[in-house]
Amino acid sequence: xxxxxxxxxxxxxxxxxxxxxxxxxxxxxxxxxxxxxxxxxxxxxxxxxxxxxxxxxxxxxxxxxxxxxxxxxxxxxxxxxxxxxxxxxxxxxxxxxxxxxxxxxxxxxxxxxxxxxxxxxxxxxxxxxxxxxxxxxxxxxxxxxxxxxxxxxxxxxxxxxxxxxxxxxxxxxxxxxxxxxxxxxxxxxxxxxxxxxxxxxxxxxxxxxxxxxxxxxxxxxxxxxxxxxxxxxxxxxxxxxxxxxxxxxxxxxxxxxxxxxxxxxxxxxxxxxxxxxxxxxxxxxxxxxxxxxxxxxxxxxxxxxxxxxxxxxxxxxxxxxxxxxxx
Amino acid sequence: xxxxxxxxxxxxxxxxxxxxxxxxxxxxxxxxxxxxxxxxxxxxxxxxxxxxxxxxxxxxxxxxxxxxxxxxxxxxxxxxxxxxxxxxxxxxxxxxxxxxxxxxxxxxxxxxxxxxxxxxxxxxxxxxxxxxxxxxxxxxxxxxxxxxxxxxxxxxxxxxxxxxxxxxxxxxxxxxxxxxxxxxxxxxxxxxxxxxxxxxxxxxxxxxxxxxxxxxxxxxxxxxxxxxxxxxxxxxxxxxxxxxxxxxxxxxxxxxxxxxxxxxxxxxxxxxxxxxxxxxxxxxxxxxxxxxxxxxxxxxxxxxxxxxxxxxxxxxxxxxxxxxxxx
Numbered sequence: 001x002x003x004x005x006x007x008x009x010x011x012x013x014x015x016x017x018x019x020x021x022x023x024x025x026x027x028x029x030x031x032x033x034x035x036x037x038x039x040x041x042x043x044x045x046x047x048x049x050x051x052x053x054x055x056x057x058x059x060x061x062x063x064x065x066x067x068x069x070x071x072x073x074x075x076x077x078x079x080x081x082x083x084x085x086x087x088x089x090x091x092x093x094x095x096x097x098x099x100x101x102x103x104x105x106x107x108x109x110x111x112x113x114x115x116x117x118x119x120x121x122x123x124x125x126x127x128x129x130x131x132x133x134x135x136x137x138x139x140x141x142x143x144x145x146x147x148x149x150x151x152x153x154x155x156x157x158x159x160x161x162x163x164x165x166x167x168x169x170x171x172x173x174x175x176x177x178x179x180x181x182x183x184x185x186x187x188x189x190x191x192x193x194x195x196x197x198x199x200x201x202x203x204x205x206x207x208x209x210x211x212x213x214x215x216x217x218x219x220x221x222x223x224x225x226x227x228x229x230x231x232x233x234x235x236x237x238x239x240x241x242x243x244x245x246x247x248x249x250x251x252x253x254x255x256x257x258x259x260x261x262x263x264x265x266x267x268x269x270x271x272x273x274x275x276x277x278x279x280x281x282x283x284x285x286x287x288x289x290x291x292x293x294x295x296x297x298x299x300x301x302x303x304x305x306x307x308x309x310x311x312x313x314x315x316x317x318x319x320x321x322x323x324x325x326x327x
Numbered sequence: 328x329x330x331x332x333x334x335x336x337x338x339x340x341x342x343x344x345x346x347x348x349x350x351x352x353x354x355x356x357x358x359x360x361x362x363x364x365x366x367x368x369x370x371x372x373x374x375x376x377x378x379x380x381x382x383x384x385x386x387x388x389x390x391x392x393x394x395x396x397x398x399x400x401x402x403x404x405x406x407x408x409x410x411x412x413x414x415x416x417x418x419x420x421x422x423x424x425x426x427x428x429x430x431x432x433x434x435x436x437x438x439x440x441x442x443x444x445x446x447x448x449x450x451x452x453x454x455x456x457x458x459x460x461x462x463x464x465x466x467x468x469x470x471x472x473x474x475x476x477x478x479x480x481x482x483x484x485x486x487x488x489x490x491x492x493x494x495x496x497x498x499x500x501x502x503x504x505x506x507x508x509x510x511x512x513x514x515x516x517x518x519x520x521x522x523x524x525x526x527x528x529x530x531x532x533x534x535x536x537x538x539x540x541x542x543x544x545x546x547x548x549x550x551x552x553x554x555x556x557x558x559x560x561x562x563x564x565x566x567x568x569x570x571x572x573x574x575x576x577x578x579x580x581x582x583x584x585x586x587x588x589x590x591x592x593x594x595x596x597x598x599x600x601x602x603x604x605x606x607x608x609x610x611x612x613x614x615x616x617x618x619x620x621x622x623x624x625x626x627x628x629x630x631x632x633x634x635x636x637x638x639x640x641x642x643x644x645x646x647x648x649x650x651x652x653x654x
Binding site: 132145148 | 469470491
């Protein structure tokens, strides 16, 4: 299996790379080469007998995709995007990278398809940002996509392209609507949704964290481990079972912030919970009132995708994969 | 009011032009100029004191839109598209015209917006082809868009762009998901959906028509008169009532072919119905089993859009607007 990961330097990309190197297999077949691509050159991991290429490439340069596709990878993970805040701040850059970049990738595959019948599996990282308030809870699989950000718009457009290119037989695509990934490892960042991770990750190591919203806010989460599981399952599943609706809302855990905090208390005690400082931020409150409270994810579940079933499992995944692994 | 109609040579474009010239007003204000644009130069109608410009322009030429927008029309009706069959047969042409052409238009408006705060009303002709089988009946307003044609994909993408550009204040857009227009005036054409009109229009003037599907097929219809009404209402309504979900499934009449035929019988008698020849066509049957049986259209109705309430009204609209008008 020759595998291309675009967006390999990001958090999910790095964890997916680690997973593929650790198992050495995908869909029961040995991974022979791994092409790691991002706008910054990804760090080269240990090869473990697999040929690894690390490349810097920017999909918004329309010459980039044909070069990436020239070696005809069997599986393409497309995880690259600029994030919500940046796509909102820079209209042109958002459309250029998140829409034109993806379309350029799909068209590069189409060019190879036209030449020699090439038809790879394409796993596309979409987002729950494709839906926009007012939202029911839980959100059914057939709910419409009315995004309230340019980022969500771009992801929803790429979902439509993915389905149409797949319907025409150009590639075999699966779009994965990722929940908010929690607990994100690393340092607190400025993403508006960062607090969902911060209020757990920091207290677990004795650090303070700020909660900028009321603890009644409900949102939709899955662990980094689950995100990697979604990607691998999308790359290996029998896609004939999906039909033409190729974009799937992934399973996850719906929880209020209060429920997150109670899960933290059960695992790490009152002393951890006391490290959470409540500092309401009106701007973040306004934003996150429009975020998705949770999905039915009936189709994805019946197609074999799975995630944690409660918040304690999400916290324990972090402890096992980050805190214990670092020991 | 300075009005631009792109796609002015098409059936709805011509009827909209006639309506604007006949009333001479839009939103209570006099129409001062009418810019009629299509890939073939539209016929110049009588001006009725209104300055009329007829121009040939192709939106897939990205230099075209900036020129059309340079005079800063108050209202833009964007009705131009290549049809479903052609967009399916010619992948590149479909995306170039239906997607890139529309985006080029939106970006030309954005360029003027950036320069001088220009912010026109944009009425976009979308289609019920944005949904794809399996479909419930009636289809709720919040049902997802999973098109099964490249044409439907392109319309769904343009809907997303329209909503995002509107949200950002670049223009004030309304997307109109048109039902199948019935009865289409003129000669029978080769569109797969043409029979819905043919089996009424031809018998009404004593001609035979072919019905290629079982009469149990249910579909969603509105008259050309209603289509013009949708356009005018979208151009003049208070858009603050719509909110960010700018694409609306229009009201219409849901009817089986048998119900269409019974309406014809009540209006024109058994002799008209006997002119319908049943010649099943497997290809057309396969296609139309995936077509939309009907929409709730709750939002559009509450926002003041209206259509016929039964099929006899649709037939009578044709008799009044085409057969009696031609006398």
